Amino acid sequence: MAIPAVDSVRATAVGTKRTSRIASMDLVRGVVMLLMAIDHVRVYSGVPPGGPAPGVFFTRWVTHFVAPGFVFLAGTAAYLHGRKLGNRSALAKFLVTRGLWLVLLELTVIRVAWTFNLDFAHYLLAGVIWMLGWCMVLMAAVVYLPRAAIAMMGIAIVALHNVTDLFAGQLQQIYANSDPPWLLKILYFGGAVQLGGSGPPLLILYVLVPWIGVMMAGYAFGAVAEAAPDRRRGICLKLGVAMSAAFVLLRALNLYGDPRPWQGHFFTLRGFLGFLNTTKYPASLEFLLMTLGPLLILWALSEGWKGKVADVVETFGRVP
Structure with a gap:
C-alpha cells in the first residue's frame, strides 16, 4: 500500500530516488549524540563525597535530552x-527487522560493553536500545494508520499515562504482596522479569510507555520535517515554546504530569534544582515537555547553521 504524498514544499527533503539529508535534523541529532557521550562518561565517574553537587546534577540533567531526542527523531x-520506500509494508518490514536487531544487540553486545563481563546467567539489562527496538516493532503495526490518527494516539499516550499517578495508592495495595505481571513491567512498571524457572532476571530500566507515544509523535512530525525550511522553522519554534511553557505551568502549579511534585521556592538553588528534577523512569509528561520543547527550539535555531562547528556536529548526527 503506497504512502500518500503530502502537499508541501519538500525540495530539500525528498529526492527522486532517496530522501536527502535534512541538515537541521542531523544537527539536532548530533547534539544529542554528544550529550550521550557525556552521559556515558558520567555513569563511570561516580558521585563525589558528600553526595551530588549542583554541577553533578546539571551534568546529569543536560543528558536527559538524549533519550527523548533519540526516540522522537527515530x-x-x-x-x-x-517516504523513500513508498510502501507501508516495506517500511513495516524494515522497522521489525531493525527493531529486533536492536533488542538482540542490547541483550548481548551492549550488555557486555556496559558490564565488561560475560556473566549472562545472573542478569540481563533492558535499557534504551531495548526500548527503541521494541518501539520500532510496535511502530511496524502503527504505520498502517493515517498520520493524523498516529499523531493523536502518540500525544494521548504521552499526555495521559500519568493518570496512573492518581491511583498510586490503589496500585500499591494491589501489588503489595506480588509483583505486577511481566507484561505490565515491560510496558510501564519496570523492574526484574524472571526468564523461566532457572533463567536470569531481565532488569527492565526503560519501559515502552510512554516512549512508544514519543516515537509515534515523532513519526507524525515527519511531515513537518520535510516541509520548506522557513515553514519548518516556524512550526518547530512555536511548538517548542508552547511545550516549554506548558512544562513551566504544570510544574509550577503542581497540576498534573509527574509523580514527584515540586516543592520549595524557585529562586533558591535547592528549589530550582527541584523544579528541574522530574521523573525519567518512566518518563513523565513534565519530563518530556521539559526536554522535547527545548529540542524543538534547537531544531528551529539550527536551520541555516553553517560553519566548521556545524559540520562537525552534523557529522555526528548522520546515520546510514
Missing part, C-alpha cells in the same frame, strides 16, 4: 524512510 526518520 520516529521522524521512520516517516522519512517510509
Whole structure:
C-alpha cells in the first residue's frame, strides 16, 4: 500500500530516488549524540563525597535530552524512510527487522560493553536500545494508520499515562504482596522479569510507555520535517515554546504530569534544582515537555547553521 504524498514544499527533503539529508535534523541529532557521550562518561565517574553537587546534577540533567531526542527523531526518520520506500509494508518490514536487531544487540553486545563481563546467567539489562527496538516493532503495526490518527494516539499516550499517578495508592495495595505481571513491567512498571524457572532476571530500566507515544509523535512530525525550511522553522519554534511553557505551568502549579511534585521556592538553588528534577523512569509528561520543547527550539535555531562547528556536529548526527 503506497504512502500518500503530502502537499508541501519538500525540495530539500525528498529526492527522486532517496530522501536527502535534512541538515537541521542531523544537527539536532548530533547534539544529542554528544550529550550521550557525556552521559556515558558520567555513569563511570561516580558521585563525589558528600553526595551530588549542583554541577553533578546539571551534568546529569543536560543528558536527559538524549533519550527523548533519540526516540522522537527515530520516529521522524521512520516517516522519512517510509517516504523513500513508498510502501507501508516495506517500511513495516524494515522497522521489525531493525527493531529486533536492536533488542538482540542490547541483550548481548551492549550488555557486555556496559558490564565488561560475560556473566549472562545472573542478569540481563533492558535499557534504551531495548526500548527503541521494541518501539520500532510496535511502530511496524502503527504505520498502517493515517498520520493524523498516529499523531493523536502518540500525544494521548504521552499526555495521559500519568493518570496512573492518581491511583498510586490503589496500585500499591494491589501489588503489595506480588509483583505486577511481566507484561505490565515491560510496558510501564519496570523492574526484574524472571526468564523461566532457572533463567536470569531481565532488569527492565526503560519501559515502552510512554516512549512508544514519543516515537509515534515523532513519526507524525515527519511531515513537518520535510516541509520548506522557513515553514519548518516556524512550526518547530512555536511548538517548542508552547511545550516549554506548558512544562513551566504544570510544574509550577503542581497540576498534573509527574509523580514527584515540586516543592520549595524557585529562586533558591535547592528549589530550582527541584523544579528541574522530574521523573525519567518512566518518563513523565513534565519530563518530556521539559526536554522535547527545548529540542524543538534547537531544531528551529539550527536551520541555516553553517560553519566548521556545524559540520562537525552534523557529522555526528548522520546515520546510514
